[in-house]
Amino acid sequence: MRQRVEWFVFSAVFVAFFVLIFFAVMGQVALAACPSFSRLIQNGSYGISDINGKIISACNADKAFVPASILKIPTALTAFSILGPDFRFKTNFYLDEQNDLYIQGFGDPLLISEEIKDILAELKHRGVGEINSIFVDNSSFALEHQVPGSEFSDNPYDAPVGPIAVNFNSIPVRVTKKRRVVSGEQQTPYIELMAEVADNFLPGSYRINICRDFCNADQQMARYTTQLFRAMQHKAGIPGQGDTGIKKIPADAVKPISSYICSRINLAIFEADATFFLFSVTSKYASSNESGSIKSVYCLKILRICLEICLYLSNFSIYRTPHWYWFHLLLLLMFQY
Structure with missing residues (x-):
């Protein structure tokens, strides 16, 4: 069909x-x-x-x-000059002895739901049978303060910038006639954050900035990333539960399991x-x-x-x-x- x-x-x-x-x-x-x-x-x-x-x-x-x-x-032009035409964004994944997953981002602008599905399939193929806590390591970006001129609005083009930006740091939602919030696209499962950002929205389909209200952008990006990875982890048939948040990779306790290169060139x-x-x-x-x-x-x-x-x-x-x-x-x- x-x-x-x-x-x-x-x-x-x-x-x-x-x-x-x-x-x-x-x-x-x-x-x-x-x-x-x-x-x-x-x-x-x-x-x-x-x-x-x-x-x-x-x-x-x-x-x-x-x-x-x-x-x-x-x-x-600046990106081509500094990075070169062969540069590709990557996202690194690490697993510790407790089966806690660490996601280290380097600014991949196309880390969308389809990519995350492929990533989890690859992790499962490499023998990852359980994922407990999920942490985001955002230390690769050096920005310490809000960028001047940034705005907080519903618009997805006002979304914050960070080393990990799943689905462009915007959330696809659909509000039904009975005011129930569901996912706005087939490839993205429902997560709790959808109901929060679409609070009081009229029935319809939207793509909403994750920081539509004043918020801590780093914390909100980490919430979105970990919630989406958790939902898609279970969808991929990988069990496990645990904490989520921002945490730097402990160098002496973690082994690298994958480095995912952006493939959405189209x-x-x-x-x-x-x-x-x-x-x-x-x-x-x-x-x-x-x-x-x-x-x-x-x-x-x-x-x-x-x-x-x-x-x-x-x-x-x-x-x-x-x-x-x-x-x-x-x-x-x-x-x-």
């Missing part, structure tokens, strides 16, 4: 995408006059310079704005590919005449809708299956040739 639903959605998006592109490119759709670039930019600015640094086009260049997501560009490169995709289409269909410009703008609007659909699907397991990823790469190649 699940495969039938996946392929139905896949086919629907595939057909809708190419129908819309066909009409947009062939000019079969009634189009309004193309708005100027300055009208399209209401809360932002841009600047384009030539190879000598001379500004050749700009909009709102003298106004100050909150940088927002544009900071991802210098952040990514999701990590999706936004970069999507941006590359848009630029590819722009360069191919842009024109100096008015008709060509209108087609290009309308085509980009349609592409944006299609990409947003794919990004929405990426929140669910159906996008994390191979045929969705290859469909995505096929689109990239089509607009390059």
Whole structure:
């Protein structure tokens, strides 16, 4: 049943995408006059310079704005410069004589529920037959104080940063019509923290910042991590109970059992590919005449809708299956040739 639903959605998006592109490119759709670039930019600015640094086009260049997501560009460039293109995030796991598990994180941004399921399966395969206490060692990050400008809100993009950030430090929940809080996604089991963060929420589906109210970010990240690992431990058939919390690995009492390397490369490169995709289409269909410009703008609007659909699907397991990823790469190649 699940495969039938996946392929139905896949086919629907595939057909809708190419129908819309066909009409947009062939000019079969009634189009309004193309708005100027300055009208399209209401809360932002841009600047384009030539190879000598001379500004050749700009909009709102003298106004100050909150940088927002544009900071991802210098952040990514800095990461590539310092860490190198072959760098991979890892998470280390240690077990002591009491079968207490220590999780040492190094900032893996994609330590999601699917990864945790694979991790526990690997630990079980390596002979771990019991997990009692679960501790988080967060000593790899040097930050001692709250980052200036941080906000406490429900928004998942305001989630705190730490060496261990399961599910992006945001919690998927669904509130039923009877106000019962359940997990918001199939791959993530219910944990106690869900009821706490979704307290007094109206019926609906949400992804909530783990620190929606003022809280100790380190303690809350540890609670989320240990509760999720505990729930998925039992789901994997590994028995055991014990304490949870933050605790540094005792060097003389623990043996390393696994070092897990992030494998979700598909999701990590999706936004970069999507941006590359848009630029590819722009360069191919842009024109100096008015008709060509209108087609290009309308085509980009349609592409944006299609990409947003794919990004929405990426929140669910159906996008994390191979045929969705290859469909995505096929689109990239089509607009390059």
